[in-house]
Structures are given as C-alpha cells and as structure tokens.
Amino acid sequence: MTVHPHITVFQRAMSAFSAGDMKALAKVFAPGVVWHLTGRGPLSGVYEGRDATFGLFARVFELSGGTFASRLRDVLANDDHTVALLHGTASREGRHLDMDFAIVFHIDEGKVTEGWETWTDQAAFGEFWS
Template sequence: MSDMYVSTLGAPVLEHPNVTLLRDGYTAFAKGDMGFIRGLLADDVVHRVPGHGPLCGVYRTPEEVLGLYVRLFELSGGTFRAEPYAVMACEEYGTALVHTYAERRGRVLDGRSVDLFHIRDGRITEIRTLAEDQYADEAFWS
C-alpha cells in the first residue's frame, strides 16, 4: 500500500504516520512477526476484549497481549486472520475495520470487528476489540 493518496482536489496527500503504524502492525500480525508487534506496544499497553468467552478479558502487558495473539493462532491451527479493510488515525487515536477469519473444530468464523487504538509517542497504549457479532465470536472460540 502506498503512503501517498490523492485528495478530492487531486493533490497528493501523505498518510498520517499512525495509519502507517497500524497498517504495519496488521502486516506483521499476518506474518506472525511478534517481535515487530512488540515494538509497537507501549510498556503500559492494555488490550480489552469485552464479553464472556475464553479469549475475552483485559490483557495488561505487552507479554499478555502477545500471548492473546499467539493463542488465536494456536486455537485456530494457524488459520486466524485479521485483515483491515479501513484504517483511520490521528495523533492520539486510531480505528481499524477488520475482517476476521478462522477455522476450528470443523467450524468457520467469518466476521467483522472494530479495533480501537490509543496511541502515544508512536506506540500503542490501548486496544479495544469489538466483534460485530460478539455471541458468534464467543461461541466459535468456546
């Protein structure tokens, strides 16, 4: 994906650095590059996954957040994907609309979610993941 976009007036526009940061994070996630992702996370990062399923909860350190991501891959036999189809960001906040896909125990998860980010000094301090169909998501991972 190019860093250059065209405004409605036809002038080239650079992508906000935090959009690039988030896109790079999803690319690293797709490659399983947890070292790169670790570099994006602030030491006081918090990832909140609301609900009552086995993956729901509050992950309070980079290691816990990375552990969640590893668990997604393990539980899905490596089939889990989170592919953003829209990413927006400003100095402090970011949002990604994400298509999620996984296979597990003969079932398929094919849904959408929203990831909300708080960003400070070029590092992610907070993530909130909101599934479009929380009940289907929880049932899939249970």
C-alpha cells in the same frame, strides 16, 4: 493528502501480526500496552502488558491451528484515536469464523498503548472460541 503517522504505526503492527512476527510487533507495542477484548467468550477480558497481550494473540493462532486471518477494510486516524475496520476468518474444530470487527487504538510516541477489539456478533465470536 498526507497520511497520519498513526496509520503508519497501525500498518506496521498489522503486517507484523499477520506474519506472526512478535519481535517486529514488539517494536510498535508499548511494554505496558493494555488490550481489551470485549464480550463474554473464553478469550474476552483485559490483558495488561505486552506479554499478556501477545499471549492472547498466540492463543488465537494456537486455537485456530494457525488459520486466523484478518483483512483490513479501512483505517482512520487522528491524534487521539486510530480505528481499524477489519474482517476476520478462522477455522476451529469444524466451525468457521467469518465476521467483521473493529479495533480502536491509542498510540503514543509511535507505540500502541491501548486497544479495544470488538466483533459484530459478540455471542457468535465467543461461541467460536468455546
């Protein structure tokens, strides 16, 4: 079975993100990427453009003291959507995040153009970052 090309794009993005390599991540994120972080927590919102999106990612690493990590459970793709099922962990101010989440990506011409990130317990996720 052939791997859908969007899975390869996702794998490159995941590898770069996990390594904190924003230069490599920029190669797979479109300059006008729009990132949606669902919920009502302090990090929730819509981030427009690569700088704003990468600013969110930097804030996640900063607030967690570099402890944020995600583990891929599965990734599915077709020409319209790529869906990654993940498990995230982090520590912050004596609190621990240990939860599943999903990201739906739109990928065009080998670049992530939009992403929607949602966590299984939005209230607990927001509280962790508060």
